[in-house]
Amino acid sequence: MSSPPDSSGRGSRHLGRHPAVIGALETVRILLVLVTIAFVLAAIAWFIGIAEQRPLAAIPGWAFTGLAAATGLSVRPGEALMSFPPSLLCLIVWLLLRNAASRTATALDANARLQRAGQLTAHRAPRTSAYLSIAGAFVLITVGFGFALGAATPSLIGFTRVGLLVGTAIVFGAGLYPQAAAADSRLSARLGEQWTGALEDAHRVCVRAGWWLAGLAALAVAAGLAIEFEKVSAVVDLYSAPLEAAIGLSVVQLLYLPGILAVALAWLSGAGVHLSAAETASAFSAAGGPRPAVPLLAIIPENPPAFLAAAPALLFIVGVLLVTLRRSWQHVDLPVITVASAQLLVLMWMWGLFSTGGLGPGGLEVFGVPALMFPLITGGLVIAGLWAGYGLILAARRAQPQD
Structure with missing residues (x-):
């Protein structure tokens, strides 16, 4: 008798989807929140400094500069380099990314039960593709647009912080450490x-x-x-x-x-x-x-x-x-x-x-x-x-x- 799929809503909405799509969709959920907040704050900053007559086109640049800083990247909004990250924002981003990885793991577990019952076609290396999809989608938007539209600037410490933030959030959110049974043995x-x-x-x-x-x-x-x-x-x-x-x-x-x-x-x-x-x-x-x-x-x-x-x-x-x-x-x-x-x-x-x-x-x-x-x-x-x-x-x- 097959196990029923997860009825909590966290896994059922992704039943039958490719693992990479699941990871990308869960990442889009948190990116929508982060980008919206970044644009709202940038718009508020624009209104506060309206006397400086900055163009409206400055808002996207400010938004993605702030988002890049919240991931640990170094930014240069003016002449000065700002490489000390707003660590509370980094922690919030880490928690959201961990939540996306956790929701992805729940969806993959629900699909795996149906695959064992023969109701779904199994995919090759589902967890690897899902978690790489999370990392790729997140880095593409935050880091990519931070450089393309924002004032992010390359630095070794900035890239190291981004790698640690994304990697540890996925590891802890997906619960990869208890799943390494072979390594434990x-x-x-x-x-x-x-x-x-x-x-x-x-x-x-x-x-x-x-x-x-x-x-x-x-x-x-x-x-x-x-x-x-x-x-x-x-x-x-x-x-x-x-x-x-x-x-x-x-x-x-x-x-x-x-x-x-x-x-x-x-x-x-x-x-x-x-x-x-x-x-x-x-x-x-x-x-x-x-x-x-x-x-x-x-x-x-x-x-x-x-x-x-x-x-x-x-x-x-x-x-x-x-x-x-x-x-x-x-x-x-x-x-x-x-x-x-x-x-x-x-x-x-x-x-x-x-x-x-x-x-x-x-x-x-x-x-x-x-x-x-x-x-x-x-x-x-x-x-x-x-x-x-x-x-x-x-x-x-x-x-x-x-x-």
């Missing part, structure tokens, strides 16, 4: 089931690490705003309309929220933050040079107090607590800590990659975290904490009386 045969089973537990550790680090960074930013509130207010007062400037700058800074959190972690860890091409700030170093009129930059102290030299210990403690405060059902052993360390290093590298670049003229040509030192120092402190926490667990186990 080969790994189990070579390394043992203990190491392959560590992947899931290590993934949980890394997810919690991401949330905890984001929380620590948010607390650091909140503390900085509270302590340096007068300096932040003074920066806003420099504008001719302080209230409107405060609202506008808050919205703009929100678009870079994940990058701002990475900057806070880099400052705490001692990896440093590029405030300009000539100045780097951290909890260990003074930064008294001129700064652009951006409110959040005012919270970075010019001469950090001596006690902030202990700030890197916070990241180490986070690593310890990730292991020692785990849930009772979560398994932690040598393979888990080893795999989690590797995954965390990759996570920090990707986070840093979307948190560095230029933000335009006025001293922001070089800004953000150092792409190499951020994962090595910031991630290294957390990883050291993981191993220290694991050592505490081993010591506690040895101290327990043997029956």
Whole structure:
């Protein structure tokens, strides 16, 4: 007896369609949303700057420039290069693309059940063609039109970010990692089931690490705003309309929220933050040079107090607590800590990659975290904490009386 097709609506609408068509249609769904939002925002910007008498033809260029930036590409809307991506927009694009891959996987599963029942003709390599279709359609519109109509500019870091955004969204959305049963069996045969089973537990550790680090960074930013509130207010007062400037700058800074959190972690860890091409700030170093009129930059102290030299210990403690405060059902052993360390290093590298670049003229040509030192120092402190926490667990186990 054949299994009924997916009646949820997610898979049934694509019954019988070629896998490549399914992937392309699901990508078109999210692209319609993204392009519409980009054009609306570009039109609003055109109306705001209507006194400059820009032609209506500027709206498509602005829209696709913004869309290209939201995928991680470097853009040059004027004379200045902007290669620091709006990381919150990048995250939203990633979530939408992951959803498209998930819906495609659901449709492919529904078709596969009918193919096994003999009701549909099987296609060759359906998942490969579907996911390549997703990547191709997305890159064609966002990257292609970003260069053709927008102000996207080629750069190695921009192309790397686009590849990571698209690739990881499809992998996680399509659930490719649990489907690699053959690869899992080969790994189990070579390394043992203990190491392959560590992947899931290590993934949980890394997810919690991401949330905890984001929380620590948010607390650091909140503390900085509270302590340096007068300096932040003074920066806003420099504008001719302080209230409107405060609202506008808050919205703009929100678009870079994940990058701002990475900057806070880099400052705490001692990896440093590029405030300009000539100045780097951290909890260990003074930064008294001129700064652009951006409110959040005012919270970075010019001469950090001596006690902030202990700030890197916070990241180490986070690593310890990730292991020692785990849930009772979560398994932690040598393979888990080893795999989690590797995954965390990759996570920090990707986070840093979307948190560095230029933000335009006025001293922001070089800004953000150092792409190499951020994962090595910031991630290294957390990883050291993981191993220290694991050592505490081993010591506690040895101290327990043997029956």
